[in-house]
Amino acid sequence: MNETTQGNLSYRKVLDELLRMHELSVAGEHETDEIKKSRDAIDEPYSDMSADEREAIEGLSTDLLDVENITSEPVLDYIPPGDEAMVKALQAQRSCRYDDALKLLRESKSKPASRLSFFRGRNWIEKREPRVALLFFNHAANLDAENDDYKAEAFDALVRAYPERGQKEITRVLTELPKGAPAVIIKACDIAFNSTLRNRDEGNLRSLHEVIVRALHAALVEMQEGPKKKLISETQPVYSYVYSMLASCCRYLDMLDPAYFYYTFAIGLDPLSDALLIARGALMYGRTQVATESAVEDFRRALRIGTSMAIPFYYIAHYLLHSQNFETCMKVIEDGLQKQGSKQLKSEMLEFKAIAFAAMNRPPELVRQTFKEATLVDQTNKRALSNLAIYEKGMAVPPTRDLYVLKIDPAMARRELPPPRTLREVNTAHHPVAV
Amino acid sequence: MPRVFRVMMKDADGKPTIADDAGLGVRLGVDIRQDAQGNAIRENKGMSVFEHWKDLPFNRKPRRLGGRGDDTTFCFRLGDGPVVSGQLANGLDLLIPMGKNPKHGGVRPQQLVPLATFRADIEATRNDWVFDENP
Numbered sequence: 183m184n185e186t187t188q189g190n191l192s193y194r195k196v197l198d199e200l201l202r203m204h205e206l207s208v209a210g211e212h213e214t215d216e217i218k219k220s221r222d223a224i225d226e227p228y229s230d231m232s233a234d235e236r237e238a239i240e241g242l243s244t245d246l247l248d249v250e251n252i253t254s255e256p257v258l259d260y261i262p263p264g265d266e267a268m269v270k271a272l273q274a275q276r277s278c279r280y281d282d283a284l285k286l287l288r289e290s291k292s293k294p295a296s297r298l299s300f301f302r303g304r305n306w307i308e309k310r311e312p313r314v315a316l317l318f319f320n321h322a323a324n325l326d327a328e329n330d331d332y333k334a335e336a337f338d339a340l341v342r343a344y345p346e347r348g349q350k351e352i353t354r355v356l357t358e359l360p361k362g363a364p365a366v367i368i369k370a371c372d373i374a375f376n377s378t379l380r381n382r383d384e385g386n387l388r389s390l391h392e393v394i395v396r397a398l399h400a401a402l403v404e405m406q407e408g409p410k411k412k413l414i415s416e417t418q419p420v421y422s423y424v425y426s427m428l429a430s431c432c433r434y435l436d437m438l439d440p441a442y443f444y445y446t447f448a449i450g451l452d453p454l455s456d457a458l459l460i461a462r463g464a465l466m467y468g469r470t471q472v473a474t475e476s477a478v479e480d481f482r483r484a485l486r487i488g489t490s491m492a493i494p495f496y497y498i499a500h501y502l503l504h505s506q507n508f509e510t511c512m513k514v515i516e517d518g519l520q521k522q523g524s525k526q527l528k529s530e531m532l533e534f535k536a537i538a539f540a541a542m543n544r545p546p547e548l549v550r551q552t553f554k555e556a557t558l559v560d561q562t563n564k565r566a567l568s569n570l571a572i573y574e575k576g577m578a579v580p581p582t583r584d585l586y587v588l589k590i591d592p593a594m595a596r597r598e599l600p601p602p603r604t605l606r607e608v609n610t611a612h613h614p615v616a617v
Numbered sequence: 618m619p620r621v622f623r624v625m626m627k628d629a630d631g632k633p634t635i636a637d638d639a640g641l642g643v644r645l646g647v648d649i650r651q652d653a654q655g656n657a658i659r660e661n662k663g664m665s666v667f668e669h670w671k672d673l674p675f676n677r678k679p680r681r682l683g684g685r686g687d688d689t690t691f692c693f694r695l696g697d698g699p700v701v702s703g704q705l706a707n708g709l710d711l712l713i714p715m716g717k718n719p720k721h722g723g724v725r726p727q728q729l730v731p732l733a734t735f736r737a738d739i740e741a742t743r744n745d746w747v748f749d750e751n752p
Contacts, residue, residue, distance in 0.1 A: 199676075200675070200676075200685075203676070203685050207685070212680075212688075213687060213688075213689075218687075220676070221676040221677065221685075221686065221687075222647075224674065224676040225647075225665075225674075225676070225677075228674050228676070228718075229715070229716030229717060229718055229721060230716060230717060231717065231718075232717060233717075233718075236674075236718065239675070240674075240675055243675035243684070243685060244675075244683060247683070247685075
């Protein structure tokens with residue numbers, strides 16, 4: 183079966199009309215002129231759809247009838263595991279075979295209906311149809327009002343499907359603190375935090391980071407002390423995500439101690455996260471001798487985990503250069519240049535290499551060539567040019583840290599740091615929902 | 618005669634209502650086009666029929682049968698033969714498939730005839746349609 187997409191105009195038109203019919207049906211309109219108009223509008227594009235598209239649309243219509251007809255469900259003391267069809271549906275979803283997954287969910291006899299709707303929503307969100315996903319998440323949340331995760335998913339789908347309405351909702355959630363389900367608050371923070379990664383307005387950014395910190399604190403208090411306590415052991419990876427987001431915001435707000443504390447907590451919960459280790463290392467590097475040593479240990483741990491990022495190599499190279507451990511510094515740079523990083527970062531690593539060459543009394547041509555290579559990789563690296571000039575000026579003098587300017591640009595380093603994974607990535611990686 | 622299904626309103630005698638919309642008939646400009654002389658144009662269009670009522674699209678299948686169609690419409694069957702393109706009834710041809718759906722066919726005139734004749738030929742089949750919503 184080929185995965186149906188939004189690409190086909192006929193499919194799109196039929197989907198739009200089906201959603202309209204569903205909306206009218208929910209509003210109690212069954213035989214109005216508008217419904218008749220929608221029915222007529224479907225005939226032509228429907229006949230132009232492929233067999234897979236027809237099957238997907240027919241299935242969606244059936245699933246939406248569940249949303250219309252199942253308006254309550256009994257509270258179960260024990261939620262039984264999903265049947266074979268549901269298990270296979272989840273496997274299909276993880277293999278990105280969403281149409282197959284939805285078909286299998288239709289065959290499942292698993293209870294409760296809220297869980298089925300939730301999984302339907304998950305598939306539609308993966309199919310990049312948040313409008314449809316929202317209908318199923320809302321259904322799940324209405325049937326099981328106690329389940330905050332359903333509310334959070336509905337909230338996320340709303341933001342994706344209707345960005346303007348979604349922004350208003352985010353603002354509402356973040357201003358009505360401490361009211362609101364923690365999962366929804368965290369989701370609102372997640373979306374707001376990700377918007378900060380694209381935002382360049384420093385004034386707004388600062389206040390947004392402050393709001394996120396306040397909101398996450400409120401969510402944590404509710405999770406730890408509220409009536410519906412969320413044990414860390416049961417809620418992970420949400421806790422480590424919350425702590426890493428708090429740490430990132432505190433780092434931005436120059437709140438060093440809280441940032442360090444939250445990174446450390448997050449690393450404790452997620453010790454194999456290279457991103458967290460790198461972020462904590464970058465926070466501490468260069469502050470004091472002890473802090474730098476501890477930062478370098480974080481970077482080394484990230485390397486041992488097998489990080490794909492160049493930034494820890496950069497820091498270690500910088501540290502080794504300062505420690506005059508040039509041989510090892512060269513090896514680290516060679517490895518780091520193979521990893522992911524900006525041109526600026528790689529240019530500066532080449533600059534370190536040139537300086538190490540100079541320190542090791544390598545031929546001047548090699549030193550010059552490496553400095554030039556650095557400027558070729560990133561033409562905005564003026565520091566490499568001035569360091570080359572310093573080298574040319576005092577060729578006979580053994581280079582030390584006093585001769586070369588080697589200050590790390592904090593803004594550049596911040597850009598290189600990996601942001602915390604989005605909540606969706608965290609959830610997808612851990613598949614936290616039990617069947 | 619090929620066995621085909623169509624969803625239509627029902628008259629008191631249990632037979633389909635003669636009507637262009639949701640009945641036994643064709644919608645001008647939608648199901649059939651007319652030339653300047655008033656003839657029904659024979660092309661890849663016609664009165665929609667399906668291999669089985671289960672093959673009806675969701676927008677036409679009545680709600681009681683799991684669709685989103687009008688519940689005041691009913692499924693009728695015509696004929697009992699294999700579903701292939703060719704003669705359906707007097708003056709009428711079955712074209713199947715009509716469009717991309719292999720189970721969707723169209724009833725069209727066998728040849729160029731006045732629209733009124735085409736409509737009369739369709740209406741003449743009224744008594745041959747039987748209500749059938751068996752699974």
